Amino acid sequence: MRRRVSLGGGRRETDRGDRGEPFHRSGASDDxxxxxxxxxxxHARYLPRGVDVVNPHVDRPVEPIDPETCRSSLxxxxxxxxxxxxxxxxSRALEVLENMHADEExxxxxxxxxxxxxxxxGEVVCRLMERGVVQAVVSTGANLxxxxxxxxxxxxxxxxxxxxxxxxxxxxxxxxxIYDTNLPEDNYHAAEVLLxxxxxxxxxxSDRLEMPPSEVFRLTGKGLRERGRRSIxxxxxxxxxxxxxxxxxxxxxxxxxxxxxxxxWLHLVMDEIEDLFRFGAWIRSHExxxxxxxxxxxxxxxxxxxxxxxxxxxxxxxxxxDYGVRICTDTMVYGGMSGCTLSESKSWGKYAxxxxxxxxxxxxxxxxxxxxxxxxxxxxxx
Numbered sequence: 001m002r003r004r005v006s007l008g009g010g011r012r013e014t015d016r017g018d019r020g021e022p023f024h025r026s027g028a029s030d031d032x033x034x035x036x037x038x039x040x041x042x043h044a045r046y047l048p049r050g051v052d053v054v055n056p057h058v059d060r061p062v063e064p065i066d067p068e069t070c071r072s073s074l075x076x077x078x079x080x081x082x083x084x085x086x087x088x089x090x091s092r093a094l095e096v097l098e099n100m101h102a103d104e105e106x107x108x109x110x111x112x113x114x115x116x117x118x119x120x121x122g123e124v125v126c127r128l129m130e131r132g133v134v135q136a137v138v139s140t141g142a143n144l145x146x147x148x149x150x151x152x153x154x155x156x157x158x159x160x161x162x163x164x165x166x167x168x169x170x171x172x173x174x175x176x177x178i179y180d181t182n183l184p185e186d187n188y189h190a191a192e193v194l195l196x197x198x199x200x201x202x203x204x205x206s207d208r209l210e211m212p213p214s215e216v217f218r219l220t221g222k223g224l225r226e227r228g229r230r231s232i233x234x235x236x237x238x239x240x241x242x243x244x245x246x247x248x249x250x251x252x253x254x255x256x257x258x259x260x261x262x263x264x265w266l267h268l269v270m271d272e273i274e275d276l277f278r279f280g281a282w283i284r285s286h287e288x289x290x291x292x293x294x295x296x297x298x299x300x301x302x303x304x305x306x307x308x309x310x311x312x313x314x315x316x317x318x319x320x321x322d323y324g325v326r327i328c329t330d331t332m333v334y335g336g337m338s339g340c341t342l343s344e345s346k347s348w349g350k351y352a353x354x355x356x357x358x359x360x361x362x363x364x365x366x367x368x369x370x371x372x373x374x375x376x377x378x379x380x381x382x
Contacts, residue, residue: 024178032307034059073370074377086362093325093358094374098322100290101133101379106190108323109136111303113295113338117146117232118158118181119365121294122374126235131376134292137243138299141251144217144233144243145191148253151229152190175358192256197225206313208267212274218244242282244275245300278335279306282316290323294364296330296338304350311349320350322356327367 063082070076074094081091100106110128117125119285128134149157161182170177174185202219203209221237236243246268248254258267283289283306293300307320330339342357351357360367 012061012295017095022271072377073374074381077370077374086360089358089360090362090367090371093327093371094378096290096323096356096358097133097292097324097371097375098358098378100292100325101375103288103290103323105287106323107135107282107288108290108292109132109138109282110134111291111293111295111299112137112139112143113297113299114140114364115142115178115181116364116368117143117150117295118178118183120156120158121365121368122147122150122232124369125232126230127376128292128372129232129235129239129241131379133372135241135286136279137232137241137250138279138303139232139243139245140297141245141248141253141300144245145252146183147232148191148195148220149187149226151224151231151234153187154229157187157191191252194224194227194229195220195256196260197255198227199260199268203266207265207346208269210269210271212271212278213245213248214275214278216240216268216270217245218250224270242278244302246272246275246298248272250298255282271296276306276309279303280310283307283310288322291321291325293324293326293328294326295369296326296336296340300326301337304345304348307350308348318349320346320355321351322352322355324351324355325371326357326359327362327364327371328359329363331362 010326062084063079065076065079065083065087067226070079077091077094080087081095082088093245100108110125115246116122125137129137148260158178159182161177161180163177163180165177167177172337176183176185183225198220201223217233218237221231221233221235221243224234225238233243235241245251254270257266257268261268291300293303293305304321307318310316310318324342326342328338330336330342332339332341342351342359343356345351346353346355
């Protein structure tokens with residue numbers, strides 16, 4: 001038997017064999033308006049007519065962002081909180097940052113990986129310290145090296161470049177390329193000269209010194225501040241914010257000290273183990289703690305591993321970080337530290353089970369300044 005069946009307004013013939021019934025999804029009968037079910041079956045996509053059900057999966061509508069009503073970073077991020085994808089995640093990150101900052105018992109550590117300083121993010125870091133948003137910094141040595149380059153230049157020491165440039169030509173010109181950013185080797189040399197000037201004053205004639213990297217950064221920042229050179233290190237020293245680095249030798253910063261040793265005027269021994277205890281003391285000095293993670297790698301893991309360490313060497317049980325914001329483009333499926341979720345870090349005891357956190361998959365040169373500007377708008381509105 002053949003019947004004509006209405007499907008969305010069109011008509012087609014469907015062979016139903018000997019059954020003779022109309023074509024319905026899940027066996028429901030036709031609606032009088034034409035073709036939609038009046039009563040749901042066991043696996044229907046429709047609720048029974050007349051039944052008012054509160055469904056938590058569909059109780060928050062997406063509200064399209066209206067650029068005509070958004071006139072600040074804060075307004076944009078608030079509006080994105082009612083949209084989807086990474087816009088909503090960035091809005092959530094703002095909420096967590098606001099909660100971290102409002103918690104007077106919370107110490108916040110900034111974990112800074114990637115080429116953030118040559119990309120122009122150094123002043124963002126300075127402002128985060130000056131506004132009291134972060135109370136400790138864990139960085140790559142590279143970011144601190146580029147910070148020194150800017151300080152030696154008395155301003156920007158990096159230049160807009162071309163990712164399609166001839167790298168052989170750049171090498172012949174002694175210009176180092178960082179994707180679309182250029183750094184002349186002469187600016188590295190100027191940073192070395194400035195660092196040597198500072199450390200000849202620090203050494204005071206001694207040819208051998210031993211201290212943790214955080215003290216090296218503090219003394220360097222002090223020397224920069226005394227010379228009127230604004231930088232991450234000088235602002236941190238002025239604000240008494242400790243700066244840590246878990247891989248100091250992996251940077252131009254430490255290569256300079258290797259050259260100083262080679263030339264025979266300063267043998268500086270950096271005690272990285274001591275900094276673990278110093279950071280542990282910083283952790284213990286706060287009732288609660290939070291992270292603002294830019295990228296991942298060594299800075300992130302170095303800051304997070306402190307809780308497993310404290311659990312192993314002390315009688316007190318620490319629950320891990322209470323807050324976290326992570327800005328990163330890496331994915332978790334390859335097993336790297338940069339891509340692993342903050343939830344995964346809970347299994348290591350690095351974050352508390354009650355931790356509030358947000359994770360944003362976005363280029364940090366977009367997400368970090370946008371998030372910071374919105375946070376400052378929020379703080380100024382209080």
